Amino acid sequence: MTDKGNLKIQAIENGTVIDHIKAGQALNVLRILGIAADCRGTVSFVMNAPGAKGRKDVVKVEGRELNVEELNRISLIAPNATVNIIRDFVVLQKKKVVLPTYVEDVVRCINPNCISNSTEPIKSRFSVIRSEKGGVVLRCLYCEHVISENIAEHLV
Numbered sequence: 001m002t003d004k005g006n007l008k009i010q011a012i013e014n015g016t017v018i019d020h021i022k023a024g025q026a027l028n029v030l031r032i033l034g035i036a037a038d039c040r041g042t043v044s045f046v047m048n049a050p051g052a053k054g055r056k057d058v059v060k061v062e063g064r065e066l067n068v069e070e071l072n073r074i075s076l077i078a079p080n081a082t083v084n085i086i087r088d089f090v091v092l093q094k095k096k097v098v099l100p101t102y103v104e105d106v107v108r109c110i111n112p113n114c115i116s117n118s119t120e121p122i123k124s125r126f127s128v129i130r131s132e133k134g135g136v137v138l139r140c141l142y143c144e145h146v147i148s149e150n151i152a153e154h155l156v
Helices: 026-032 068-077
Strands: 015-022 043-051 054-062 082-087 090-096 102-104 125-130 136-140
Touching: 015 026, 015 068, 026 043, 026 054, 026 068, 068 102, 068 136
Parallel strands: none
Antiparallel strands: 015 054, 015 082, 043 054, 082 090, 102 125, 125 136
């Protein structure tokens, strides 16, 4: 007999669990990771799950451990996320994502006149700042434009 109040996503043997993602951002995390329908491992996600600090999303990716670049991208849309590395069904390592001080070629500047949006062979560069509300603010290092909302919409 199954207790419907305790239904869970199946445990993964090896891979990564990203927890404490801001509610509604799981699909953006999957996009950042480049996970498509043809992915070989099992990918599970829960959206708007109850958590101790309100609603959250959770993503489980079987057979894959994230690299630093992927963690940096995730931190921009989920600065409070935790990443668990799973091996043999056991949490081997648990860590919080860390906001980088700057990102390069990760986000497109919202200023259409920015040099990073021209035909010049230049990569976008942003300084990364944590806002007073715990969110993320990006400031273009070329034109000083700020992105503080909907960062996922501007990911390269």
